[in-house]
Amino acid sequence: MVVTSRRSWIEGPLPWLAYLPFYAMPWFWKPPGDTGLILSIAGIALFLPVYLLGYSAGQRARTIAAAIIVAIGLVLAPFGGSWTVFPIYAAAMVGYLQPPRRAIVAILTIAILTSGVGIALEQMTLWWLPGVLLSMMTGFGTFSREAFYKRTQALLASQEEVRRLAGTAERERMARDLHDVIGRTLTLIALRADLAAKLVTPDVAAAQAEMRAVADIARTGLSDVRAALSGTAGGSLGHELDLSRDALKAAGIVATVTGDPHAIPPDAGAVLAMTVREAVTNVIRHAGAGACRIDLTTDDTIAGIRIVDDGRGGAFREGHGLTGMRQRLAAAGGTLEVAWVGPGTCVAARVPVGVA
Incomplete structure (x- = not known):
């Protein structure tokens, strides 16, 4: 089965980096201190390779990368930036984890840690609650999309299997029908030809009649082969019994x-x-x-x-x-x-x- 690429470019990690500048939005009305600025730059510098490498990694590496990204956000929480951006990225990453319960637990853990830090730092609810909600929405959105992708792939695999089995069944039907048609036709031709050969000298008229019968059998056999290939083989029982009686009689x-x-x-x-x-x-x-x-x-x-x-x-x-x-x-x-x-x-x- 031919499977399309799992992710298009828009579903990869790069487009979502457009949300990273939101981290600096609070600085427009309250500039950061030197320590906060230095730590923010260091945190973003660490975030980028971890995010880009961990996004397409295996489950274990993805989980570790998400944990590092959450930690970056929690470390930067006291320094005035929109630190909940990082837990949102982490939640999006863990939404791909399998089995599904692992993704659900990871998303909820990120939401609880983000809420806990916001409460512990006594930040305004409006400062951290939207980040918690967006983390859950992004994580569970990714989780739902992954589940839909899995179901779609399973459906495509099932359809491909149905097509394969249908093709196999059709080839087997054609093989059975052709075996029956050609076997009977060639058997009758051989019998009639042998009988005609025996009658050539003592009874020319009978030999001619047998050869005409051979020609008729060949034409009927050709028609039967065409019917078998088109899937319409199988005449009435009465007709088949008449043909069988004639064949048995020809065979003595x-x-x-x-x-x-x-x-x-x-x-x-x-x-x-x-x-x-x-x-x-x-x-x-x-x-x-x-x-x-x-x-x-x-x-x-x-x-x-x-x-x-x-x-x-x-x-x-x-x-x-x-x-x-x-x-x-x-x-x-x-x-x-x-x-x-x-x-x-x-x-x-x-x-x-x-x-x-």
Whole structure:
């Protein structure tokens, strides 16, 4: 994730130095003594590097810098300058501290020390109380801004994570759909081409018909690939069952379908259709089966399908196809079970009726 610069120049330490001359405002009506002037110059000379270096430092260094700045203000309190300027700078610095309770404690401590010194020196309330209030306002203002910044950064990070996950999910969807579409299309093309090759000599007309079927399958496959890339893959269950019957017949496998695909709602049927596509492709390519039965079931809440073959079955490794089926069904709130049923394999899928 690309994060913008944490602070713009106006949020840095330099613009706020414009308030430092307020320290000398009382001197316009009551000039300082020599001691007060010398100490003030020394205090400001010490304040500037401590403030500039401590503003962007780590928490420990920032805390030490704020403590030094408060001390400068308290030392200069008896000498006639507007000494509460320094606690205000210190409060602004500690407003960035984390965790938040540390910043709150530091701001309140600065306010209490400033009040205590003003009272101890018996200064007029109007002389030190505005500084206390401004210290708290500045400190808590900085604290609120930092909290807002943290929340904004967290929100931006969350949005970036959502975008990343959405992109990953879309790539996985495309991979699953393309795997199913291309796998079935190439399997059918290979079967039809092999059959056409066998028929070239004894039955030219049948061979020509098979090659036309190969061309039709290729065109249909191209259309399916385009649909998968656009996110519209997944036809009706009835249509998919018709295609599966034709594919099984071309592979020399006897296909039996029980149940009414039209009784299954279209949304659930679209999910099951893609399951049928991959399961039947696996039967043709891997099972070595002579027969395949497809059973459809549905009620008010669940639609299900079972694809059972009489092939070699036994132990197998779950590949991309089964993983894709499982992920697609899980996304729709459904389940997938694959079991060896003694000479063959049973693939059972269930999905809630009314999936989006």
